[in-house]
Amino acid sequence: MHVIDGKKLADDIIAEVALDVKQLVELGKAAPGLAVVLVGEDPASAIYVRNKIKRAQQAGMKSIEKRLPVDCSQSELEAVVEELNQRHDVHGILVQLPLPKHLSEERIIRLIAPHKDVDGFHPENVGLLATGQASLIPCTPLGCLEMLKRELGDLSGKHAVIVGRSNIVGKPMANLLLQANCTITVVHSRTSNASSLARQADILVAAVGVPELIDETWVKPGAVVIDVGINAIERDSKRKLVGDVNYEKVAPYTRAITPVPGGVGPMTIACLMKNTLVAAQHTAH
């Protein structure tokens, strides 16, 4: 068994991106700009945004933050996105999700210019991914794929079981792995025999947001386990981050496993920087 070091891999990717950014700038182009839109103040997003700002700096990118009050209106938020769509110094736009209940995520995502949609959530990018065409690919699944390829090389013929069917992880993960010639099973809350299906997996991706749901009864010995969950829980009156996988119980049976923290999280941010670089490379400015 070995632990996949997402932090180290993310550091390597950021260093590569930084070199490419330097080249762009030497060619007389503007440094890639990444805009993050935050509605309201939630402590978990605060950590995420802080990490993104730090990584953008390391990569030599320009980082722009737009903060809106939790009670802002749909049209106020739309005006911010429209302004960012127009700005030549902004190559990537990320609207932090989830949005407060009174705002429509679908309408906001549709409004983001597809070539600036570094989350890969716009229906145009979703459709391109589903049909195997180049696109901006959601950061978390992209980071997971990178770790899987480094671990296993060619993924052809592997059986991947994905736990969770969200638009931001489960569904794009299934499409990406299908593209990589895996056989895909997606299990979710209505699946009757989820753990026995999971036990057939060569690759198990957990993305449900239920702390430590996956124990050793879900895992075939020698499987590669990717834990996407980042759940803040309280244990022994201390705040702690745990994944969707019960790491202590599962790790001994795996070929390789990602830890939480230090696994998928840092890779998500590294892929966000990579997507922003790609978006900048594809524009004339």
Ligand SMILES: Nc1nc(=O)c2c([nH]1)NC[C@@H]1CN(c3ccc(C(=O)N[C@@H](CCC(=O)O)C(=O)O)cc3)C=[N+]21
């Ligand atoms: N439009 C949108 N796109 C997102 O990608 C998105 C989002 N909204 N909303 C919130 C979630 C959450 N998310 C995280 C990414 C990295 C870490 C991360 O870097 N975690 C580190 C550090 C944790 C820590 O510092 O304590 C780790 O797991 O090691 C965490 C959380 C992206 N999200």
